[in-house]
Amino acid sequence: MRTLAVLIPLDTPQQRQRAMGWAVIALVAFGFVLRLYELGDRALHHDESLDAWFSQRYAEGSYEGYDPVYHGPLRFYITAALYWLFGTGVGSARLISVVSGTLLIGMPWFLRKRLGNAGVLVVALILAISPSFLYFSRFAREDAFFVSLTMVFVVVLFAHIDHPREATLIGLFLALVAMWSVKESVFIVVLVVGSFLLVEFASQLWEQAGRRPMDSYAVVSWGLLGVAAFLFALRGTITDSMVFHMAWWGGSMLAFVGYAWYLTTKARNSPGKTRLGRSVIKPGFDGWSSAVAIAIFSFMAIFTLFFTEWQGTNTPSTESNSVIDGLVGGWKYWQSQQEVNRGGQPASYYLFIIPAYEYLTVGLALFGARRAWVHSTLFGRFALYTSIISVAAYSYAGERMPWLIVHPMLPLLLLAGIGAQDLWDHRHRALAKGSALVLVAALVLTLTASFQVNYLDPENPREMLTQAGQATDDLADTVDRLYVIDRLFQGEMGRSPKIVIDSSLSWPYVFYVRNLDNVLWQSLDTAVPADADIVIVASENRQGVAEGVPLFKAVEQNHREWWVAGGGGTADYFGGGIGGWWNWMVNRETWANDGGYDGVGAVSETVFVSPQVAEMELRANDLGVGG
């Protein structure tokens, strides 16, 4: 340590801050490398291939506009730009997640006054190496991008609360528009952060009215949580439940704010003198009108494909026009999906999957919760409140998927940062020393888990971060094989081989084979084209195809694999008991058979190649060329 102290002087706050700056830069660089390493190697997930394909469509000018089934369009634009820069491919499709996931690592720096040096470093470290953040920062869905925008929103929000200016207000609105243009989770963010601000504002008004400060806040927040829990229990029993619940929740908070406002004015104090009131008033009419105008302009630009498409996509949830659809289409669609429960996971899903991978964060967040409760600060209250409400909101929302865990994880991370700083501040206490040992062990285990799921076997269906849409390694190998065959075939035959793919296996093949000339998509429950050179068929049609092309050489493999804890597609996280969890944690052994091969569920496929193709492959293999 002494040698280290000589190398890195830490005597003054400036020196410590400088060292921390370097450490954050190093973590950002390290995180960037982790995200880029073998980026294109994992086979595309079904959803990734869709995102990659929509981006390609936008690049080619055939993207039609916002359809909430596939979320907001902003990332398609950016990924199309990345295709333009780096070429179209799996790596480029994942690049937006890589870049946003990397930038996210550095963002705690901007909260250093609130998190403290130790807090910033720990949050940045977890963001860099956490299994879930790393996994979904290398995943071509919108979640890493959205979470980064959420973090930007949080950073700018606190900058605005500290020093309300027109610039920060515009920044807030732009972040909101960007989030709105990426994913419908913006409604949850607005709900969570908005409700916090209302509660906080009510609390400040209460204090302004001369009442005791903290108690009121606790009463309000717990009261509202109680309302939420009550409504949560009534889930599904009330018609149009989401709207109803939101109205209840929001209305009750607004009522309280109104009451506190009344008390403040009655005490002849101005609500504008509260901290949040000042942040609303200070930018003035000019500031607000500029921010709103810029937000409207940006929103319209994004949802109208930069003022080129006003009609909208005319789906059941986007029936108006591009702008109105952008505003309400997402809400309409996801409200209609609330009862569908895609993914088949229980409401308690995140209570299992988050600790299963993110025990380090959860552990530190517990310390952070204690600190936030005992030493109440605005940021601490924010982190505590949003952590609880986010987990509740995502648990309540009908679709529960592995990639969504990074959303409720974000406030938990802020809480973890507060916890880390608390432990550092009290590092001489026995409890802190003991906890540190446990946390170091948790860090090692986190690194191991992260390495395993991100690099060692990222398609492993037994990992809870992988999902049913994950294609197998065999599929990726088949794609490589198709390109080699195409190259051989063209040279020998002067044409591309005719490849017929069962339409039920379209994704992710559609994106993968985009550069092949002669691909036919067809339901193979009927006859196979007589001139086919390669046929890829789903298991249910295998027999028929095998009879149609008796001389073809066949290889059977899995197209997608999954494991839903509990087996048979029904999640049961208690099914394995403690022993089942232990075996899963240590060996990734499943506690229930999900059907198919080796206890995991699968969609299988068979690749048939003609004798001519097989002979060419053999010859190339003998010559040692063509991979």
Place this chain on the structure above:
Amino acid sequence: MTLFTALFLLLCIVVGYGITGFASLGLRVEERLPIAVIVGSMAVTLTSLATIALVGFSGGAVVIGSLVALALSVFGWRRLPNTLWVDGADFVHRLRQSGSANDNPWPLLVLVSLCWPLTIRIMSLAYQTGPNGAVQAGHLSVYGDWQAHLAYGSAFAQRDGLDLTTPLASGEDFAYHFGVDLFAALTVPTGIDMPAGLTITTGFLALAIPPILYMFGARLFERRSIAALGPLIFLGAGGLGFFRFFDDVRAGGWGVLWSQPQDYTRDFDTLWMDNPVLGHLYAQRPTMIGFPALLVVLTLVWRAVDRRTILAAGVLTGLLPLFHTFSWGTALLLGSFWVVLRRREDALWFVVPAVVLAAPVVAWLIPPSPSGTFRWHWAWVSDGAPWDIAWFWLWNTGLFPFLFVMGLTWRAAVRRELAIAIAPIWLWWVGVHLALPHPWPGNNAKYAIFWWMLGAFVVAAVLVELVREATQNKSATSSITLGFVAIIFASLIASGSLDILAAVDGSGGAYPATTMSGGEVLVGEWAQSTADDAVFVSTPDSTSQPVSALGGRQVVSASSGWVYDLGLNWLERAEDSKAMLRGDPGTEDLVVKYGVDFIVIGPGELRAGANVTYWDAAATLVYDLSGVRVYEVDQERS
């Protein structure tokens, strides 16, 4: 790009950053970093060349070479005046200053935010995988020149030992400033193939060029506006070819902007200078190190305050011939003049290393029969009358020469000492009117480009001064002057910008075009498994040369144009190659004469009249796949 490739490039920057410490000039972080890219790449290439000479080409040799360079750079790191943190903090601090503050680097950020995306885009299009696994070129630069560079790089990467015979003409010395291609080859052990190595290293070096151009402008002209405008005038340069664009618009509407029917800076009939980005930097890869290194040398000499900096400039110049001989010559001549002009007492500290270090390489690079290629010739490719010469330069470079002269004589634009220093670059311009040093006259542009590059800053100074005077005077003619300047600026960069736009468009025109079919790529891969010194015969009529480009093996004659340009017996080799492919009488003698081991017969060779029946009988078929056959020749039987 693999992680190891990225680490390798990062290491080059670390090495280069340390090396900047050898010069005591107080450089800023935004100056050190791009210089680090260039000098770091040079250092790692040179030390790796030494280790390859000792232990052969392998990943281990590259690692050892890189570590040696890193160790050498430590001495420079120790001499750096500030830590990276301090330099970085200083950059941020200056960025936060008022935009009008002379230290604020925002114009540099604007410049790179314009240039870098275009660079990355061009590089992403350089080599593409086409249908059927073909390798496609995104631009003429790649279709033509890069195939030769690919062969140079593969000659290192795909041979075990250091074998300095050119892959383009069996048995001949390399005799080419191959440094930048060796640098590309060094990335192959990091897990990428040679085309990717060529692309990535070109992009890596190209990103450093705009900031170095900016630094040169800022350090010599001491105005950010000139520093930012000069690179734009140089990189976007072209003549008046854009007038043809208006004809194209009349014929095809504004849609031709995205599908341009022709180049506007080059036709090798009346337009010979080409756009610097596309014709000189992109196509001529050695310039990627040569040009920025030259600018660094000149900056060091100009701003030197002590002997150490002069020595650093001299050493950098002395190491240049292996990377770009033309830049070495320019750095030596102009640098010597400048050092005499400004620090006469230290002149030898520049000249001696610049000559002594370079001498062996330059001697080795001299073509086998220089007297056979060099010839005196008046007026380059114009008809020779003064009016023809004037018209040629007006057509090829627009108002540039006039503005250049104006700048050198207008004290308000360029101060006297600087004008005197830059004026000798006109000798390069005069030189191209007096001689043709290379077989192809178009190569004279490789000399004139230096005149264009340095002159761009003088022209920028003229435009900036015109704007300054117009905005200060606020007279009735101010607006007219400003409009006039805008038109001049647009005319200077219009043709070049159009060609760059076509290069980044990637969907119009003739490109992407196939350089090697899928079958040819496979035979190129297979050639890597043959003996390092194996000699192949392939068609000399095509730039598709997979055996040399991907396999790194020698061919009797690669594309005739390349062999011709090297000053070799191109015609004889081409005819002999074709005769062997056809199985003409005397083929056996030619096989022995050139030591041929393999005959390649693919689509290109069949077009050249290759006789499959003959070779079926005369040699052993060892490869037959995807439309390409390779026969192994028994030389004793021949």
